[in-house]
Amino acid sequence: MPVEYTERSLLKYTQQVIELFRNPKNVGEMENPTVTATEGDAQCGDMMQMSLKIENDKIVDAKFLSFGCAANIATGSIVTELVKGKTVDEAEKLSIKEISSALGGLPALKMHCAVLAYKTLKKAIQEYRQKNVEGEKQPHT
């Protein structure tokens, strides 16, 4: 069942990716999350759900669920690790490049996995902000 790879460097995983795939961090659902967001869809073959617990604008816990490949699971792990303890503002500044380099790099073909985790985080933060706007005024940048 041929998966149409054609360039070698496009598919080789780093040791970090394999390690996080084997023992993913922060997987699962959260009791009483502040916010939960889902991105991607099963038809396209990858989907991620991320839950954040935010206290005083600080992310105190992050968990994710993944329907996706090894890169997907590894990026879910690393993103949730990276944002824990950060303020929402700081978390929002997290870039795809940072995510990828925290994994020792991602095969080019798998960059969309990093993008997906990034989008899921952004969506969760956005939802959190929207919720809060409804309450009190919050800085938007």
Added chain:
Amino acid sequence: MPVEYTERSLLKYTQQVIELFRNPKNVGEMENPTVTATEGDAQCGDMMQMSLKIENDKIVDAKFLSFGCAANIATGSIVTELVKGKTVDEAEKLSIKEISSALGGLPALKMHCAVLAYKTLKKAIQEYRQKNVEGEKQPHT
């Protein structure tokens, strides 16, 4: 230096050919031949000279010289062998098929070698007849 063979069966020599190539019979020049004929030419890569000693219309000795491949040398050997002891009429009836089958077959690509030996024999016989016609009347079939 590629010789453009393309079909295997075209080039495989039989054991008989190899044997006669290794130890050719009747090679050399003859003292006082009745007739000597040459066919082929060096430019085309094969050439044969055949000498016959004929007594009372009977071939009592036959020798050949060859500039040519293994098949050439082997067919020279077999033709001279086959005609020795035959009458000129009998020798003239010798066919390419007989020559080839006396060698256990020749590769298709080498049939021209059989043809060359055959032609040299025919030419020698023809010359012998011509000589004799000049003298006395001889049956021609």
Added chain:
Amino acid sequence: MKVYLDNGTTTQVAEEVIDAMLPYFTEKFGHPIFVYSLGQEAADAVEKTQEIIAKTINAKPGEIIFTSGATESNDLAIRGIAYANREKGNHIITTRVENPSVLRVCEKLERDGFRIDYLDVDPQGFVNLDQLQNLINEKTILVSVMHVNDEIGTIEPIKEIGKILREQKHKIYFHVNAAASYARVPIDVERMSIDAMSISAHKIHGPKGVGALYLRENTPIEPITYGYISLFKLKPGTENVPAIVGFGKAAELAFDGFEKNVEHMRKLRDKLMAGIEEKIQHVMLHGPRGDKRSPANVNYSFKYVEGESVLLHLDLNGISVATGSACSTRKLEPSHVLTAIGVKPEVAHGAIRFTLSRYNTAEEIEYVLEVLPRVIDNLRKISPIKPGAF
């Protein structure tokens, strides 16, 4: 424990095959087009292999041409016959479920001005014979249908297709890609009315880098590559003699005791299928059951999980399989075969193919049936998709 269940992709070279090849690397390394004895020895070996392979498919030795693999055999057969028969017509029929090595060639022919029709398949992967009948017209020059589907194991009705083609008013050449069926399902080019057929050594415990094209005598065909002289006019370049010898040995091994080998694979197949269906919920079999399925192929989707993750977890446990998931392709499209049989993409992404060889054992299958349910269970635990979602 190491369990290799990706024999449809490539196989381990058998020890006997290596032993057969070794002398042709060292003492018998001659070039078969040369008349000296080293060359003749090599040419003899090539001829002997033609005989061995021919016998296994009921062909004549001279009808076997060695290539660098099934990819090249498919390309040569399909484009070669198409180009040589261009004047008679430009219409070719194949199927939606062919291997890329056929589909890419057909796409090239479309760019070259040929018209290609792709037969549909039913939910088990069988081609539609009525559709074939209807598509045939006076411009049809070639039909190419795979024997066994490499992904889902469907055995196509090759004999029936051969019969339909034989009964046409004009000659339509019939090519069969048998890379996935050779040494697994019986083949008879006469009974099946096949004109050209592709096989590959590395799928039957032979070496990579060598395949064969069966080409019926007097089939009009053009070369597709050009170059150095060879024993085979259609395949220029120095013959890969050691690999050809290895191919012959691999065929001998597979066909000595063919029935027994096939029965062994079939038993393992059925054991694996029964185990999966017993131990894991929410699974979907792809391809038919029973005699119309390759004895060497098992393919299930495990819903709510993604194939590459399953594949890598199995790999971490020493088990090699293939996946229909396309998470990793550029296009993010799942397998064209699963799509053609109507599998929904979300289900296709969780497809895992297990392909057997005569060297696999019952213990290996038991090990897989121990590991696999755990892997699926763990991945479902971290999946955002809940059972019943599709």
Added chain:
Amino acid sequence: MKVYLDNGTTTQVAEEVIDAMLPYFTEKFGHPIFVYSLGQEAADAVEKTQEIIAKTINAKPGEIIFTSGATESNDLAIRGIAYANREKGNHIITTRVENPSVLRVCEKLERDGFRIDYLDVDPQGFVNLDQLQNLINEKTILVSVMHVNDEIGTIEPIKEIGKILREQKHKIYFHVNAAASYARVPIDVERMSIDAMSISAHKIHGPKGVGALYLRENTPIEPITYGYISLFKLKPGTENVPAIVGFGKAAELAFDGFEKNVEHMRKLRDKLMAGIEEKIQHVMLHGPRGDKRSPANVNYSFKYVEGESVLLHLDLNGISVATGSACSTRKLEPSHVLTAIGVKPEVAHGAIRFTLSRYNTAEEIEYVLEVLPRVIDNLRKISPIKPGAF
């Protein structure tokens, strides 16, 4: 005694090469496009070989594409570049003395509407650089010149040709068939301004069935074959991993101590040439003497005898050589190379080529110098052509 002096045709596989290949037949038999560990291991091996080969010719690893041999490399380079640059021009320049694997491809391109000019060569086989300058026009897209002539050992002025092409106003791609020079004569694709270059493993004590195409980054090229996915877009089909690994090992062996290996061959070459000229009358050397001749090539005509007979008598004495005789071809024409350098057909029919490898020894050459004069003498005795005839 067995003496193999046809290393220009094919070579014995080195023991170290076999040892390097063996694990890839058995434990490491994975398919390199698959993500599981077996596949990755295979892909790593392919990548490592790209690095090895690249280093030997001063290229980048990504510029090395593995093919099934120099025949395929030549076909892919020449037709691939020609088709991809069709819009820019249809004019190609090559030489009269190329290997058939280039000439047959050029003839195909002529049938496809390209215009091919063939450079003449001088009596030693060197191409005419002025003629090249004169033939180049704005429609010229590609020049293909062999590095070492496989028949007569002439080392063509590749660097000078590269310079001429570099100085043109528009880009003209430069392909070099280096099958006969690789591991015998130094190659540097940068210094020589080469865009595409063909090499073959079985000419350097590697396995048959694998070659490489060096292709400079960003060179426009079209595939010439179609099919199954591969690490190399231009070469579909399962990668021949064990053979690729063997190719890498063969290159390492040849280039570790390159100078020493070359010097060894050169000494044997000169010994053989001196011996022939001393011991046998009426001989004619083909190709140049000295530094501009491949260290591995010796080619003489032995007048008044026919090459195939010489070849077979040597074979019966355990010595393998090649011949330029064409007694055995359908066309009955002698070698196109000997014709191109002006050798008369009657002389060409007696041409014998001896090609050396680093494994040949001085004792072997001495044995040849013992047998050869006897063989020539015996054949001259039964020849109807008398000394001095031509």
